Amino acid sequence: MLIEQAPYELTVAKKAPLLLAQLNSLTAHHREFCSEYESVVTAQWPNYAVANQLAAVPYLAVSLFKHLSLKSIPDSEVFKTLYSSGTTGNPSKIALDRETAGLQSKTLVKIMQHWLGKERRPMLIIDKPSILDARNSFSARAAGIKGLSFMGRNHCYALNEDMSVNIDAVQQFCSEFAAKPVLVFGFTFMVWQYFVEQLKQSKQRISLPNAILLHSGGWKKLEDRAVDNATFKQAVLEHTDIPKVHNFYGLVEQVGSIFVECEQGHLHCSSYSDVLVRDAETWHPLPLGKEGILQLMSVLPKSYPGHSLLTEDRAVILGEDDCLCGRKGKYFNIKGRLPKVDMRGCSDTFTPTVRERS
Ligand SMILES: [Zn+2]
Numbered sequence: 001m002l003i004e005q006a007p008y009e010l011t012v013a014k015k016a017p018l019l020l021a022q023l024n025s026l027t028a029h030h031r032e033f034c035s036e037y038e039s040v041v042t043a044q045w046p047n048y049a050v051a052n053q054l055a056a057v058p059y060l061a062v063s064l065f066k067h068l069s070l071k072s073i074p075d076s077e078v079f080k081t082l083y084s085s086g087t088t089g090n091p092s093k094i095a096l097d098r099e100t101a102g103l104q105s106k107t108l109v110k111i112m113q114h115w116l117g118k119e120r121r122p123m124l125i126i127d128k129p130s131i132l133d134a135r136n137s138f139s140a141r142a143a144g145i146k147g148l149s150f151m152g153r154n155h156c157y158a159l160n161e162d163m164s165v166n167i168d169a170v171q172q173f174c175s176e177f178a179a180k181p182v183l184v185f186g187f188t189f190m191v192w193q194y195f196v197e198q199l200k201q202s203k204q205r206i207s208l209p210n211a212i213l214l215h216s217g218g219w220k221k222l223e224d225r226a227v228d229n230a231t232f233k234q235a236v237l238e239h240t241d242i243p244k245v246h247n248f249y250g251l252v253e254q255v256g257s258i259f260v261e262c263e264q265g266h267l268h269c270s271s272y273s274d275v276l277v278r279d280a281e282t283w284h285p286l287p288l289g290k291e292g293i294l295q296l297m298s299v300l301p302k303s304y305p306g307h308s309l310l311t312e313d314r315a316v317i318l319g320e321d322d323c324l325c326g327r328k329g330k331y332f333n334i335k336g337r338l339p340k341v342d343m344r345g346c347s348d349t350f351t352p353t354v355r356e357r358s
Pocket residue numbers: 262263264266268323324325326327331
């Protein structure tokens with residue numbers, strides 16, 4: 001089982017057969033237990049029996065989870081429902097049973113421990129304390145903070161309720177923990193807009209030279225402000241002394257199998273996930289270096305048919321097993337969202353239009 005492997009040590013020769021077998025078994029499982037999924041597979045892949053390669057695994061448009069309640073468990077076994085943050089329209093609804101929820105947490109811990117070490121670190125959260133109140137509990141921000149907070153201890157919230165920096169609390173945290181390995185976590189836009197920018201404007205700085213900053217949540221709003229990854233890292237270093245900054249990418253539809261950015265600036269697949277990039281016209285898989293629509297595979301989703309999903313993000317796969325950071329697996333960059341027009345094309349139908357698939 002891939003879940004028992006270390007996150008970044010499998011080369012493609014070892015990983016590919018294990019991954020294909022697990023994805024095939026998930027496809028069979030969901031066809032049996034989710035009638036909507038079975039209908040999609042039958043309609044879109046009429047001759048499908050079993051996938052002989054990764055690219056032949058059936059996939060759903062991720063937007064489908066916004067329109068349908070797709071699950072492979074009876075209602076009585078729903079342990080928890082996750083909702084996406086979608087800026088417009090319906091949120092995705094993801095039904096988890098105890099088994100899938102457990103797998104997700106276990107995997108997230110395995111991946112995070114690779115980057116953070118096994119010991120819980122003092123944790124500075126770039127958000128306001130009320131983010132975890134009941135009324136926010138369905139937001140992706142709350143879910144992300146909750147998900148990562150168990151990697152930390154001595155949690156400190158960096159922002160006040162009005163989103164200003166709680167500089168006293170932050171300085172207190174720094175004076176107590178700056179000499180130790182610290183975890184700082186926040187959503188990309190929050191870190192930029194409400195932390196780094198505010199420190200800059202008020203000519204304040206903090207010093208956490210042993211910290212690692214993890215951030216997630218998309219670059220769209222920052223790109224609108226012409227802030228790229230290098231600018232982001234530089235500004236973080238300048239105002240906080242945090243030397244290690246890692247973005248990570250993941251979908252609420254595949255919680256747990258996240259993609260973390262390495263020291264080379266590349267997002268890495270773990271042993272529990274993989275990616276393909278498809279041409280937006282033909283849906284054919286594209287070779288390394290070509291930009292297309294990102295497809296995500298994960299071995300975790302058992303309670304809902306989310307093991308192979310076509311996202312609404314554009315990406316380029318840069319290589320496999322040979323990143324200079326030494327980690328194995330595919331690595332890639334996100335190039336932005338699909339234009340609205342294409343997104344509608346994906347979400348109005350079960351999967352992208354019936355065309356040739358491979
Ligand atoms: Zn790397």
